[in-house]
Amino acid sequence: QSRAETLRYVTGAVVNTLDPTMPGSTREAFAVSLSTYDRLVSFGRKQLNGKWVFDLDTVRGELAESYDVSPDGLKITFHLRKDAKFQDGTPVTAEDVKWSLDRAVTANSLAKAQLLTGSLTSPDQFKVIDPYTFEVTLPKPDKLALPNLATVYPVIFNSKVAKAHATADDPWAQNWLKENTAGSGAFVIETFKPAEQVILKRNDAWNRGPANSQAAFKRLIVQTVPEASTRANLVERGDADIVIDLQPTDAAALEAKGKLKVISTPQYNAISFISFNNKIPPFDNVNVRKAIAYALPYDDMFKAALFGRGFPLYGATWTDGKAPSGGFPIPQPVKLDLAKAKEYLAAAGMPDGFSTTFSFNVGQANVAEPMAALLKESLAKIGIKVEIQKLPDAQMSTLINEKKLPFFTENIVAWLPSMDYFYRNFYIGNIRWNYSSLDNPQITEIAQAARFEQDKAKYEAMGRELNTLNFEIMPQIPIWQASQDAVMAPSIEGYTYQFHRQVDYRDLSRK
């Protein structure tokens, strides 16, 4: 193949498995799995501010030609494409789908916990009607059941091949699938060097692209290049075709040069926070939290750390102190106001401030470090002495999980970014992602109820209530949604911002 028919994608992250459900698999591994496996359904895409982004609200068929939801919302029936073939040439049947989904909810894998959020928990829910018809039964109508089947985990395996490699210890062939694929995807693995590179070639038989087409590129190279500035050099010199994890400064510079195509999309299913552990004094005091919220130099941080590349979640005005919308996240009515901050601090009984540590992880240093420096400087003005702690990633996640960090910055991502999903997964329970260790019965109750609320207006009202409540309690401070800067050769087309924040290589083509 010629260079033009090859797509070279470079990234700082690594691919560590070919099975996206393997515990510990990386984000880049998800991206590869999108090309090697198909799912029953996938999300559509829409244009937002002139850029293509995924559309949570359109779920379209991938291996399924179509699907029907029963009126009571308890049954989803999938009609499989009859022309879909696995990479070994055998047809994709409902048996394969059943085996794959059984695996997803049974085996010890990432899929299990994810599908749980869509009420998919047991093999009993999956039924083969005929070789090309498949039925899913739900205990309760669940908005997230169908979207869950479009996430990266419920991939459809070639069950015959997989079973052939299953063993008594490993009934779901997890070991084998880690390094091999048995899918029907658009690309076939050519070489896989974990943590180094993956080279894929086109599966010419695949026809799930727009208008039943093949993938545009004949060959696909996914390569790990740890040094961010090298990635910038590579794409600038045209040696790489697309990269999405540049430093904000490089992205800004490349955009300014105008030679390359730079598509910046705020990661609107992700949020960056300044978090407090609401159980550790003095952050158990809402006035302390508010004092800090008014003492952060938001604009400077946004400009210096992010080079303005993102969507700010501060500086809004809520007319009556109530949230204007029920979506999540929405910009908060906070801004730098040291006088107000001092008032809150005084109200908390600590007019002279206190000392604390602020942590971030090494992997995010290029954004978090300037941010932390500005935060430290600004908080010092209201008497809060901050010591900055930079932690290796594993330590940071351990400390967060053990709820030992008082004050830090972190990000979250929701694959299915609905309002209730955010509240349920990031503000409730003793789980890692509940950064603020919030345990508020009111929020818990409304969020749980919202999950199954089918009425759009009621749902919106619930959202508004939650948002208002959240602002009053201020468990943590959302600061922005950083942009995903996709920098690519001018000839590359079709880039879409996806819920998994990776490039779906099937979207891309060369002009």
Add this chain to the structure above:
Amino acid sequence: MSTATLRHAAFVLRGNPLTAIAAFATGLLVLVALFGPVLVPYDPIASDVAHALEAPSAAHWAGTDQLGRDVFSRLVVAARLDLAIAASAVVLSFALGAVIGSICGYAGGRLDRAVGRFVDVLMAFPLFVLAMAMVAALGNRVENIVIATAIINLPFYIRFARAEVNVRRSAGWVEAARACGDSHLSVVLRFLLPNILPAMAVQISLNLGWAILNAAGLSFIGLGVKPPTPEWGIMVAEGARFISTGKWWLVAFPGLALMLCVLCFNLLGDGLRDILDPRMRT
């Protein structure tokens, strides 16, 4: 130092302009470390986002960084911390290494072999990874960076001291000291140790530079001194991220400072070697 040593030093320096320059520059560096913080034009940690990433100008001689801080002021202020890290790490490993090494070199036998084993274990470690692991385990505070640097230097000092003592331990004056009523320990500490000092001074000087680079390397992978404290290594590591965007001053000036400092120590070490080389004395 006797006058003869001084005279000899002067003689070597005259024949060796590089060492003389290095000695002068080192002196300057120490002065900067001592008085720099009161001389700098700007507060090294005060941000000014409106003037971020400005190229060198009359107002900011070395430009400004991502937060609009004055790079020159940060450079000057960083000298103290960097020299302190290097010096304390080297002094620590030197003190430990020289004593342990001398005792082993003098005693020989089982103790020597046991410590030799231990040194082998340390030497067999990939040292930079060991330093990283230690800093990661203990937390990246200045003390820990110093300790890690000291520990990875330790085996070299032990070996060096051991070898130096070994060649001297059968010298007449060692036996004479014993005949004069000194115990073994006192012979080691009061006779041998002072005598190997000059030879070790060379090692120290070379290691000073190495310690600074080591700290810079740790900074590069994110295990360096805490922000926003100015430190050359971190500044270089951060600046390195801007190479590709053409913000050269962010890496060039701290890099130059680091380079100059390490260069001085190295040249000084070379010069010291000549000053102390007995063959140069007549």
Add this chain to the structure above:
Amino acid sequence: MSQVALTARRAGRRFLSSLPALLGVLVFTFLLMRVLPGDPAVFFASGPTAGKEEIETIRKQMGLDKPMPEQLGRYLVDVAQGNLGRSLTTGQPVSADLKERLPASLELTFAALFIALLSAVPLGIAAALRPGSVVDHGVRLLCALGVCVPTFVSGLLLIYVFYYLLGYAPDPTGRVDIFTSLPPRATGFLLIDFALAGDFEGWRAAASQLVLPAFTMALFVVAPLARITRAAMLSSLGSDFVRTARSIGLSRWRIIVVYALRNAILPVLTITGIVFSTMLGANVLVEKVFSWPGVASYALDALLASDYAPVQGFVLLMAFIFVLVNLVIDILYGIADPRISVE
């Protein structure tokens, strides 16, 4: 010949005597890794919905649910059986990863050492032939300049200049241009494998990829090598036997090469051994900067992720190589210096 037998026996003895050091390294690394505050299970259970259960699963997989002494015991037994555990970062057995990546590191280190020796030894000799001259000072300055820049800075600068600005160097993304097809793996050393396969196009691609990182690394070790060469040459040039050689009327070159240099090689050899081992372990940053798929960058990633097995495996490998290199140096030394084999 009994000389060979003697050398072999000495090497064997030395190897045996270094086994305790290896064990020490093993145990020490094991403990050091457990002291790291990070919990690998938590780090790798990073899926958007990772919960307690997932963390427990990974923990069980890694055997972290067992008491520490038992973990150590199991680990030692595993290592004795050649099983170094599994990396969570790559999902592969550590031994396989190391086997895959070691040749890359070795190739780079050898190349760097080659460049370094090739420049350091002549420089050292030139300086020693005229001590105190301009040449001597020049060499000294040159060497000092090499060691005073952190490798990651020199690496990035070289990339910036030779790849980005000038375009002379190929893209710094690993061992060979991604579009070059790899030769069948015989040794893992690309230069050798390409040569064996007779693919000289590929050989050139691999070699040109190697130049910048090797040069970056070499820069850092030229100084100690040149310094030692100079000192050793000075002392052997000033020795009695060189005077003897002059007194019997040998030619100047013969004296320098056969008499002075051959004797000066001995200390250089020792330092080369040390330099080689430290380089292999310390080229973390170079490997990172050049996306070199070597063992050091592998260990670095694992370390930051608190992924125990690869770090332990890496350290063990390095220690083993250290022992091996010492052994080789020892044998070479024994060959080069007949005085050694007695005693």
Add this chain to the structure above:
Amino acid sequence: MTQSLLRIEDLAVTFSTRRGPVEAVKGIDLDLAPGQTLGIVGESGSGKSVTAFAVTRLLDAAGRITRGRVVFRGEDISRASHKTLQAIHGAAISMIFQNPRAALNPIRTVGLQLADALRAHRTLSDKEAREKALELLKTVLIREPEKRLDAYPHELSGGMCQRVMIAMAIACEPALLIADEPTTGLDVTTQKTVMDLIARITRERQMAVILITHDLGLAAQYCQDVVVMEQGRIVERAPPEMLFRAPQHAYTRRLVAASPTPTSRVEDLVADPEHHVPLPAEPVRVKPPAGTPPLLEVQDLVKRYDGGITAVGGVSFSLAAGESVGLVGESGSGKSTISRMICRLIDQTEGEIVFDGRSIGGIPAREFHRSEFRRQIQIVFQDPHDSLNPRFSAFDAIAHPLRRLDNMSGKALRDRVLDCAEKVGLPAHLLERFPHQLSGGQKARVGIARAISVRPRLLVLDEPTAALDVSVQAVTLQLLERLRREEQLAFLFVSHDLNVVRMMCARSIVLQNGRVVEQGESRRLFEAPESDYTRTLLAAVPHFAGAA
């Protein structure tokens, strides 16, 4: 001397040092006929070696011939080119150096080095070179020459190395051989065989020889003509009989007087009438009452080192208070080991040491520094330079045992140090100097002062003068003798110089391989030795023929 082989005219050599230029050789004239053997004698630093190196143009980079000519076979080679010199070296003039082991390349076999020497001036095939080398080894009387051809220098003894050196020097049949202290550092017995060999070979091949030495006896025995050098100048030239019987120059006289001969007495060593202070008379030794134990009694002393070397294998002797006993033997015979054991610096393996009736052999060397006997047994070491801590001034060195053993300080300490310095004749102004600022003789005095400062009763002297020039040795020996007589010290005097022992000690013990071969009255022992070994030793001592 019609046709001279080598003629040196007004040769001067200057070294540039950091203290400025130093003229080491200040204009000497010399003449050497073919086949003649010329000795150059003089004290250390008098310029003997520099002269030799200047002639062969092997000087250090720092040294330069500033004046004069060196005419070899009618051609001035003092300014000859590199090429010319290379052709002369080895082929026409060759040299033999002191310390033969260091002078041979340690990592090249003897055969190859010989071949190098041969091929430097002729083209030979490998095989021919090897055959020639073998022949040469045979010429220098090495046993098993075939085997030695593939040996490395470290596998040969010092004497053998020197023979190889000689073989290399004569490989290309040069007309002139310069031997710079060829036997220093070798045993007396080896010295004799090596010198005899040189003499025989050069006579057979009619080579001219310049023999540089500081041993007058050696020069006298082997040379037809001897020149005496002092401070870069030649002060006298004469055939040896003349020179020693009737030395003309004052310096020569001093030198001759200071060289111990089988008949010299300590009293006569220093031939400088002006500075001569007569020694006090030998104190009358009162016979101790019966039953008084001797000061030191050594019984069956054995020392084995790791690796099975038995350095000392059962030595017994005793020593009375105020007595001086000599310990002689060739290198490696165990002399130093015995003295160290007696000083309790190392532990014996077996045997007993009784001091003043009390056993000290049982106190481990490690603990001995706390013993009351520590101050009573002191030692003076061989190399005065090596035995002084380079970081201690002379004052500190002398004061050190006083501080440690007598806890002295302040004025008392100062007085005692000054007192000791005066006793050994060390001017007070030298006390502030460091070892490298003192001359050899001065350093020896510091060492002695240190040893006597705590008023010991037994002084062990381990070759106290071996590293000193004859004239300095003479003064030091006199000093020691005076101290012994005045302070009632007992000496255990270790030396390999039989003449010195005979002079200094009433009784002597001869050691061989760690065992006592013979002991008794020195005079009797050396006049009528009982063992063959003692006889060989005595025969090997060079002597001035017919010296008074």
